Amino acid sequence: MTSDLVPLEQHRADVLAACAQVPRRVITVPVLEAHGAVLAEDVVSAVDVPVCANSAMDGYAVRRADVLGASAERPVTLPVADDVPAGRTDRVTLAPGTAVRLMTGAPVPEGADAVIPVEVTDRGTDQVRLHQEPRPHAHVRPAGDDVRRGETVLAAGTRVDARVLALLVSVGRPQVAVVAPPRVTVLTTGDELLEPGALAAHGQVVDSNGPMLVAALREHGFPALRARAAGDDEAAFERTLTELVEGCDVLVTTGGVSAGAYDVVKAVLSRGGRATFRGVAMQPGKPQGFGVLDAADGRRVPVLTLPGNPVSAMVSYLVFVLPVLRRLAAHPAGPGAADGDEVLAVADEGWRTSAGRTQLARVTLHQDAGEWHLRLAGGQGSHMLGALAAADALAVVPATTEEVRPGTRLTCLPLRPLATLPTSSRPTPTQESRR
DSSP states (O other), X not given: OOTTEEEHHHHHHHHHHHHTTSOOOEEEEEGGGOTTSEESSOEEOSSXXXXXXXXXXXXXXXXXXXXXXXXXXXXXXXXXEEEEOTTOOSOOBOOTTOEEEEOTTOBOOXXXXXXXXXXXXXXXXXXXXXXXXXXXXXXXXXXXXSBOTTOEEEOTTOBOOXXXXXXXXXXXXXXXXXXXXXXXXXXXXXXXXXXXXXXXXXXXXXXXXHHHHHHHHHHTTOOEEEEEEEOSOHHHHHXXXXXXXXXXXXXXXXXXXXXXXXXXXXXXXXXXXOXXXXXXEEXXXXXXXEEEEEOTTSOEEEEEEEOSSHHHHHHHIIIIIHHHHHHHTTOOOOSSTTSSOOEEEEESSOEEOOTTSEEEEEEEEEEETTEEEEEEOSOOOTTOHHHHHHOSEEEEEOTTOSEEOTTOEEEEEESSOGGGSOOSSSOOHHHHHHO
């Protein structure tokens, strides 16, 4: 490995350590807005769940003593004293020697100690023939059967998925304290950049990095805004930087971090040691920078400076920015770039690598006989968005590897859900066109 380059793993650890000094932001939100966030408090139930005994079946509430010995051959007939649908709120008492017809979820009348399912009756409405002797408390859900009032049902640190949200609503929480997902602003730099929607002329480039990174951030559940691209004037960039830091929790920049004469991000943030810039032993994405800036209101705002080539920017986002955001949001740190698990895949073709650098190759995946296989998605240049768009994963080629040979097994970070990828042994037409 080139002596002046920092290993990818070390750079990621250094970035995470620098951002560890930034406190997580806690907010209280209406319960329905908590989905996707992480609880910042333990949750105690305000009620029993269910709040009263209710029926697990459509059927008839009875006193079990009234129907002992009931069977298909010797049914017991009882008058039906009442109908109780789900949602009825008055209290009903079951008189001895009668039955009450119930719907699933309806409150069980006081005095009843079992429910006989409608399927083992003649479904009568004035009187009912019961063809079964119920077990004690059959089909009765007791009050507090799921959750008891005063019980701690969720611990701080729990991520609110659909199931957890249902429990929060059930235990009577109108609002809840959560770790706020960090608000991210993306700033691209370069005099050559045009706003999205424009057609580039000679010497010009449309800003694809800003929209790409904002979209990726939103796909991963983080609120994100794109700032209008900044030029290469240092004084103007300093003013833009000061303004943007006041309105975000994390600032991500792209471009201007190499060693050129117009690398404005590096020039401005190097003053006073506000950010560290270095070469990272990775391909693509060698020039990287990071730091923590002071906002006027006392907040500490991480800044992560990424390269300007679009593939380099996206790969850098996945391996450096995303872990920082997950930590600030208190999310479990997943190994995959798309919140998926790492997968091991067999190379169906070989290629040369840059020894001394970890290569993150854009590859397509398909499964054959339960094993994943990979092929290069196309050109691997750091400017090639076509291959990036076609890729299913990033294949991690260790820095010690000089050549990937057919049959080599590589760890891959999925870019798409694995369930959407081909499972046949032959490439699909879409894959064929990507080569």
